[in-house]
Amino acid sequence: MLTVYNTLAREKQVFTPIEPGRVRMYVCGMTVYDLCHIGHARMLGAFDLIYRWLHASGYEVNYVRNITDIDDKIIKRAAESGITPEQLVERTIADMHADLGQLYLLPPTHEPRATQHVGGMIAMIEKLIAKGRAYPAANGDVYYAVREFPGYGKLSGKSLDDLQAGQRVDVDPHKKDPLDFVLWKAAKPGEPHWHSPWGDGRPGWHIECSVMSEHHLGSHFDIHGGGEDLQFPHHENEIAQSEGCHDHTYVNYWMHNGFLQFAGEKMSKSLGNFFAIRDVLKHFDGEAVRFLIVRAHYRSPLNYSEDLLRDAKASLDRLYTVLKKTPASERVAIDWTSDYAKRFKTAMDDDFNTPDAVAVLFEMASEINRNGSKELAGQFKALANILGLLQRDPSDYLQGGPVAEGEITPEQIEAQIVARLEARKAKNFAESDRIRDALLKQGVVLEDGPQGTTWRRQ
Ligand code: ZN
Numbered sequence: 058m059l060t061v062y063n064t065l066a067r068e069k070q071v072f073t074p075i076e077p078g079r080v081r082m083y084v085c086g087m088t089v090y091d092l093c094h095i096g097h098a099r100m101l102g103a104f105d106l107i108y109r110w111l112h113a114s115g116y117e118v119n120y121v122r123n124i125t126d127i128d129d130k131i132i133k134r135a136a137e138s139g140i141t142p143e144q145l146v147e148r149t150i151a152d153m154h155a156d157l158g159q160l161y162l163l164p165p166t167h168e169p170r171a172t173q174h175v176g177g178m179i180a181m182i183e184k185l186i187a188k189g190r191a192y193p194a195a196n197g198d199v200y201y202a203v204r205e206f207p208g209y210g211k212l213s214g215k216s217l218d219d220l221q222a223g224q225r226v227d228v229d230p231h232k233k234d235p236l237d238f239v240l241w242k243a244a245k246p247g248e249p250h251w252h253s254p255w256g257d258g259r260p261g262w263h264i265e266c267s268v269m270s271e272h273h274l275g276s277h278f279d280i281h282g283g284g285e286d287l288q289f290p291h292h293e294n295e296i297a298q299s300e301g302c303h304d305h306t307y308v309n310y311w312m313h314n315g316f317l318q319f320a321g322e323k324m325s326k327s328l329g330n331f332f333a334i335r336d337v338l339k340h341f342d343g344e345a346v347r348f349l350i351v352r353a354h355y356r357s358p359l360n361y362s363e364d365l366l367r368d369a370k371a372s373l374d375r376l377y378t379v380l381k382k383t384p385a386s387e388r389v390a391i392d393w394t395s396d397y398a399k400r401f402k403t404a405m406d407d408d409f410n411t412p413d414a415v416a417v418l419f420e421m422a423s424e425i426n427r428n429g430s431k432e433l434a435g436q437f438k439a440l441a442n443i444l445g446l447l448q449r450d451p452s453d454y455l456q457g458g459p460v461a462e463g464e465i466t467p468e469q470i471e472a473q474i475v476a477r478l479e480a481r482k483a484k485n486f487a488e489s490d491r492i493r494d495a496l497l498k499q500g501v502v503l504e505d506g507p508q509g510t511t512w513r514r515q
Pocket residue numbers: 084085086266291
């Protein structure tokens with residue numbers, strides 16, 4: 058029985074989808090003005106794991122993750138770069154897909170873009186105005202009147218009066234109440250805009266998600282996710298819009314992932330900007346970055362540092378080394394009656410407890426190391442697949458990974474192995490030992506076996 062922590066209820070609840078066997082899930086995606094950074098990887102990785110486990114549990118999952126392709130930051134960045142917002146958006150989306158693929162993130166079922174749904178946003182705003190929950194202002198903006206929606210604050214646990222007290226004094230004079238938020242922004246000269254009953258303009262950010270989720274999932278669906286920083290105001294405002302428009306529940310389970318924290322020392326300067334996924338991948342294998350995310354629970358803060366990345370890489374190396382020594386039998390179905398699989402399932406059913414699921418994998422790895430069972434290795438690999446791990450050829454993984462500047466390349470290593478073999482044939486053991494030690498100093502371990510010499514990076 059799957060339980061999920063529902064932010065709205067502030068407790069774990071048994072997960073029951075609206076439609077048996079089907080899950081409808083929406084996650085707030087990227088505003089595409091710059092490369093995805095490691096905090097995005099954490100957030101999207103968390104929901105990738107949730108998506109994978111729902112799927113492994115037998116649900117047909119409709120997973121929608123939007124793209125915000127119109128925004129002040131996009132307009133500003135495009136102007137600075139001397140390109141159009143459309144050019145910036147296309148380039149950034151291509152970069153995002155490439156980077157997320159390197160982390161083995163599955164693509165969502167649908168990836169709608171805000172600019173494709175402006176008509177739906179205008180229609181929802183018109184409905185909200187007709188219901189007295191929104192009003193056009195003299196400046197061409199349209200605002201949501203939060204005091205006209207009785208449930209405002211229920212997700213974040215904030216009362217209107219608390220929120221009121223937190224407001225700054227220099228309030229927009231066009232708002233009836235300082236807490237009102239914008240649904241439609243009047244166009245400034247030179248900005249992308251659409252025609253509307255309130256003049257030319259563009260949608261506010263919050264209305265995008267209410268409209269795109271409804272388009273693909275209906276006005277009432279199962280799971281809505283995002284980073285914990287989106288609880289307020291973004292998700293609170295989505296509830297106000299969607300429930301304010303339809304007068305029924307918008308989402309049954311609200312799920313939020315924890316922040317990324319920088320543990321220990323600052324990012325190494327020698328590695329430059331170590332924050333964009335793309336830059337991290339110059340130094341670390343994408344699966345090692347994924348493993349760092351998988352071994353933490355999605356609601357906990359994720360500690361991030363170069364040392365922790367190295368540690369994640371070393372742990373993943375250990376698991377791949379087991380599969381190199383004991384190759385998995387091919388394409389096995391998971392035996393859910395086995396003790397390991399049962400415990401893996403219990404962990405994942407407990408609000409997607411991936412750290413406990415990973416602990417089961419390590420126990421399996423120890424047993425495989427002891428008994429060399431290819432069948433158990435097959436079960437191990439099949440369970441790891443649910444977490445998006447350990448599906449590569451072990452030798453390719455252990456020899457691969459990004460080659461940093463100045464680091465020895467696979468071709469150079471192979472050449473040294475040949476030279477060492479020649480030295481041994483000539484009984485020049487001093488030379489063969491020298492080559493082995495020289496490689497070890499460069500982080501390359503040689504292993505002599507019945508099939509000859511193989512290597513892996515340390
Ligand atoms: Zn959103």
